[in-house]
Amino acid sequence: MQFKPVPAAPESLDVLETVRRAVPRDPESTNDCCARLVERTEIESRDAAAAWLIFLRALECASEEPSGFARTRRDLEPEDLRRAFRDRVCGADELLARLEAADEPLSATATADRLGGTDSRSERRDRSNRFEERREERVERLLEWAALLGLAERTDGGYRRD
Incomplete structure (x- = not known):
């Protein structure tokens, strides 16, 4: 789940x-x-x-x-947190795969665009600005958690896979 x-x-x-x-x-x-x-x-x-x-x-x-x-009655272990984040947080594994495939660090906007790459142009055009803002905000939060958990690295140009 x-x-x-x-x-x-x-x-x-x-x-x-x-x-x-x-x-x-x-x-x-x-x-x-x-x-x-x-x-x-x-x-x-x-x-x-x-x-x-x-x-x-x-x-x-x-x-x-x-x-x-x-x-839960167990200690927080970094490796367990990283595994659960990848496996159980919607979009986290795909986000990390996009960072890994990128030749350069990605901003939250660029990462969101790559995650939304399966939509047709007309679908992207039809989205409301508010939807795009919420999606980009969620991607930013995923990136920040990935950095905090040691799965990604924050750089001047955005984020890259650690």
């Missing part, structure tokens, strides 16, 4: 650990996981907390139980 929400990448993996620790070990111990994340972290809204919960699930740092979300 792949997951689509991608929160903005933090400055360090310590923030990921802080957010993960805000998720209860026992999902029955809290009535509202989103409120708990907002209270215990620097996440500012319920919508952002919901995106984080789904992203944590994608990275196998949390699970969704019938009674709510629960924090």
